[in-house]
Each structure stands twice: as structure tokens, then as C-alpha cells.
Amino acid sequence: MDQRAELSEFLRSRRARLKPADVGLPDFGRHRRVPGLRREELAQLAGVSVAYYTRLEQGNGQNVSGEVLDAIARALRLTEAEQQHLTHLAKPTATKKKKAAYAKEQRVRPQLRYLLDSMDAVPAYLLGRRLDLLAWNRMAAALIGDFVELPPQERNFARHVFLDPTARERYVEWEDKAAEVVGVLRLCAGCYPDDPLLTALVGELSVKSDEFRTLWAAHTVRQKGHGTKLLHHPVVGELTLSYETLKMPEEHDLSLVTYYAEPGSASADSLRLLASWAADARGPGAGQPGDRPAPVTPPAPSP
Structure with a gap:
């Protein structure tokens, strides 16, 4: 997947879901040309420059610090899972060893x-x-x-x-x-x-x-x-x-x-x-071939 595109689209989608009233900003109604917050509004809430945030929303997150990501996450009101996702997108940690592991079949002990x-x-x-x-x-x-x-x-x-x-x-x-x-x-x-x-x-x-x-x-x-x-x-x-x-x-x-x-x-x-x-299932183990329940047959009604 294109990491830069994913980062850009994620930030845009999170910004678009916020209304100015959600963060205490005035809402100019029909005069607003974009859904949700403007970039400059989000940058102001996060305490970063508009140019800096714009570069990040364009997918350039290579040199962004953890503190800035935390500030942007707070401004966007991200959940814990969303903040974790933002960090992965902006600061990927995949190594060659990790990439090689993708192709390996996962086994269960x-x-x-x-x-x-x-x-x-x-x-x-x-x-x-x-x-x-x-x-x-x-x-x-x-x-x-x-x-x-x-x-x-x-x-x-x-x-x-x-x-x-x-x-x-x-x-x-x-x-x-x-x-x-x-x-x-x-x-x-x-x-x-x-x-x-x-x-x-x-x-x-x-x-x-x-x-x-x-x-x-x-x-x-x-x-x-x-x-x-x-x-x-x-x-x-x-x-x-x-x-x-x-x-x-x-x-x-x-x-x-x-x-x-x-x-x-x-x-x-x-x-x-x-x-x-x-309990009528046949087979010796969980998730193994042959571990199949009996055919679906509704129980007989009580007399």
C-alpha cells in the first residue's frame, strides 16, 4: 500500500468529520467551502504552522516528532486506535526482517x-x-x-x-x-x-x-x-x-x-x-480437517 497516500487520506478523513462547533470555533455555515475543519484551523488547534501540517497531510511524515503527532491527534480528537494508526502511517517501523516475515505462514503452537x-x-x-x-x-x-x-x-x-x-x-x-x-x-x-x-x-x-x-x-x-x-x-x-x-x-x-x-x-x-x-462432531483437533459438526438438524420439540 502507498504509505504516503494512506497518511494523506486518513488525515483528510479525520479532519473532514470535525465540525467547527466541535472544537469551539465559529461556523460560517454555507460560506465554508470544505467539509469539517480547514487546514489552518486544525494547525492552529495543534499548535503547528499551516505549512508544516500541510506537508504532513500531503503524506510527508518522515521527520515528524512524536510530540507533534500527539498534538495533531488531540486536535483531531482521535481514539486510541486512531492515534496508533496515525503513528504507524507517519513513522513506519517495518524492517527488512519484518517484511520477510510477511510471507511466512503463521503457525499455532x-x-x-x-x-x-x-x-x-x-x-x-x-x-x-x-x-x-x-x-x-x-x-x-x-x-x-x-x-x-x-x-x-x-x-x-x-x-x-x-x-x-x-x-x-x-x-x-x-x-x-x-x-x-x-x-x-x-x-x-x-x-x-x-x-x-x-x-x-x-x-x-x-x-x-x-x-x-x-x-x-x-x-x-x-x-x-x-x-x-x-x-x-x-x-x-x-x-x-x-x-x-x-x-x-x-x-x-x-x-x-x-x-x-x-x-x-x-x-x-x-x-x-x-x-x-x-459434542457429536467428528475429528481429533481444533481447526483440523475432519473437525466438522454433524449436519444441522433442529432438536425435536418437547412432548
Whole structure:
């Protein structure tokens, strides 16, 4: 990806979303020729010269200091994830060694696979860089989908959300899920701007999905953290589940995502029913060929 263009477009998009009233400046209404703040207004708020900020917005961030980036982030009212993204774009730290690692296949330690297998009542999966799905347990396969049937190079969460028709049925609030995925992928792109596989993924999704292309152009950035999702499952119906994202301390490119239901809730009962259904799955390991739930068959009604 063109780092200079990404930096320029990101700053323009963040500046355009701010209204003068948001930062205590007068608004001249229809006489304003640009959406959001003007460059000189933003420069004034950040305490830098207009010429300096203009060079930065044109993609020239090579010599910018951390203090200036912090001031611009405050002026733009960036979130923590957005500020992190701005730093990656303005001061990329990719080395030849890091670039060479892009092409290497990410591998999951056996211990992490054992951990996934032991979580037999909790849907859990491991995400790598580019949101690649590296491993998952039977409960995740039962809840979200059977990724084992896909070629390894196609096991990617962004591809699942935008190109798999079942995802639109599974995620009740699909638009929110799609926006979240794109925001996380944007953050990945800032961290790994020279990753050819990530560039290819973004290109493929932009061609095949109008929704992805529109969301990508918005330059929204998000961290995948925690929250609540409403899902519709063909066997157990609707579930309201909370999720947590845990970063691996020594493997920063890996994230463990888990889903759980509030104790005593109807969703907890449904999750237990799903666990019973998933227990019939065949195969020896999480995320391995053959680890497939039984065909979807709704439980018989109670007499």
C-alpha cells in the first residue's frame, strides 16, 4: 500500500468529520467551502504552522516528532486506535526482517491448540495478522461456521463476513459487524503496509464487495476488544453473546477470541444446547480437517 497516500487520506478523513462547533470555533455555515475543519484551523488547534501540517497531510511524515503527532491527534480528537494508526502511517517501523516475515505462514503452537480443545463449552478461535483464522474449536465451528471446508488461504474472517452469504444470516446486526471488521483490518494495514498478502486481500474484497469498498474508503480504525453480539443460529435460534479478545503476550500477531453468555440467561441455555450438538462432531483437533459438526438438524420439540 502507498504509505504516503494512506497518511494523506486518513488525515483528510479525520479532519473532514470535525465540525467547527466541535472544537469551539465559529461556523460560517454555507460560506465554508470544505467539509469539517480547514487546514489552518486544525494547525492552529495543534499548535503547528499551516505549512508544516500541510506537508504532513500531503503524506510527508518522515521527520515528524512524536510530540507533534500527539498534538495533531488531540486536535483531531482521535481514539486510541486512531492515534496508533496515525503513528504507524507517519513513522513506519517495518524492517527488512519484518517484511520477510510477511510471507511466512503463521503457525499455532500445539499448546494453544490444546487450550482451544479444552474450552469445550466456549466458542473460541485464534486470529492472526490480516484477520486470518488460524485455529478454532468445535464450539466456534458450531456457532460461526465450518471453516475446515475452505482452503487454508481462504480462511480469513474478513472474507467470511463479506463473501460468505451465511455470515449475513448469522450476524443479526451484520452492518455493525462489517464495520468492525474493516476497522480492525485498517489498523492491520497501518502496522503492515508492505504485506503483499494483506494488499491482495483488500484488493479482492474491494472488487467483490461494494459494502467493503465503501467502508474501506471511510478510513475508520478500530481495535478488536470486547463487546456483545446478537447471532442467529439455525439450530438454537437467537443468542446474545459477549466476546473478549485476548492478545498473546509473546505473539502480538495472535489474538484469542472467545464468546460467552450471561449466566442464567436464555442464551446460556441455548449455548449449552449448542455444546451438546457440537459434542457429536467428528475429528481429533481444533481447526483440523475432519473437525466438522454433524449436519444441522433442529432438536425435536418437547412432548
